[in-house]
Amino acid sequence: MELLIKLSQFLLSLSLLIVLHELGHFIPAKLFKTRVEKFYLFFDVKFSLLKKKIGDTEYGIGWLPLGGYVKISGMIDESMDTEAMAQPAQPWEFRSKPAWQRLIIMLGGVTVNFILAFIIYIGMAWVYGDLYIDNKDIKDGVWITNPVVEQIGLKTGDKILTVDGEEVKQFHDLNAKLFLAKKVEIERNGTKQIVELPVNFIDKMFQGEKAPIVDLRIPFVVVKTEDGSVNANSVQPKDILINFNGNPVKYADEVLAQVKDLKGKTVPAIVTRDGKEVPIQLKVTDSAKMQIVYAGRINASNIEQLGTYPIQRQEYSFVESFGVGINKGFDQLASYGRQLKAIFNPNTGAYKGVGGFKAIFDIFPEQWSWQTFWNITALLSIMLGVMNLLPIPALDGGHVMFLLYEIISGKKPSDKFLEKAQVVGFVLLIALVLFANGNDIYRAIIGK
Incomplete structure (x- = not known):
């Protein structure tokens, strides 16, 4: 069930991002009376799962969930439709439109990605506010x-x-x-x-x-004992260790620091159980283990209940949420920019952490949480927008780069040059996808 929940969130988030990104190209193309031949969620290699033609556009869902696309007439894209490009340019084609219109069409996708992220952060500030530890x-x-x-x-x-x-x-x-x-x-x-x-x-x-x-320093809260534990009869779930070997302890790390020097010994301890202090004896194995599973993390409500840290709550009005959400969006945008800078610096080794679809899948939780879902979706929308702006032919940024050259110089690159650039960009893009997903596979093999 947990796997199904993760998969549902993963597919819903990606589908939403893909459809809205492509809609960002589709709408200005239609506004500038440019024909859009296809609008697809996922890729329809050889065949599609669903399709329906409305007017000049075929809408559909492909079977390969690696992205999506709009096919715009008269544009050199991943379809590499060289036959159509060899024909005389038609008024409804992309190549017949002024450079500024083509630029707006190409920037539409990433613009929607950034706008979506900011809208999500604004909405989250308004609906959820902030819950945090100062x-x-x-x-x-x-x-x-x-x-x-x-x-x-x-x-x-x-x-x-x-x-x-x-x-x-x-x-x-x-x-x-x-x-x-x-x-x-x-x-x-x-x-x-x-x-x-x-x-x-x-x-x-x-x-x-x-x-x-x-990480937060938290109390030693018993979750359970391991099978065959030497302390199975001493502790119970939800016990909180407050004294160990005659020493008051507030945090789990204080207990762990003492255990490694108590191999093979039995020591006195005190736990709180049902609101009462209960003295117990705890055994430490010869390998410095107590065979007790303790809480590695505690949720906000329990942290507050235990009085370990005060939880700060900040609610925002509808108007206030705009400033908070916009600041959050810019912070995430700047953070992702720094991550990309680190990735392209070989000395940092950050490129080893580049992940593919499995890495994205893994960040979704096993329990459904709309707050977490929207937070991840906003972050992915920023990532998608930034990645698409990279000046690589076959990405939006590559098309934008050539269009800016055309606007500044007044010279339009030839269709032959654009076709070759598209091939080079496509090869680079495939190499990047293989590298990212190869990293996923490598980490899965070595268990990291």
């Missing part, structure tokens, strides 16, 4: 569970003050900021210091364990 309320610092992060100099208990000189207000924004950061200002044991992140930090993260850069 970074300033992380009084005892962050939890570092990733060995790679420890190697570069961050430790559990560090307070993150600034990232690249900028304060980060909301804790859940920290990981995204740190991923692309160059330096971090921290406070450790009352002393401020700077931790420099290596240029290949992203590469190190991809090679290491699947763990966030920083």
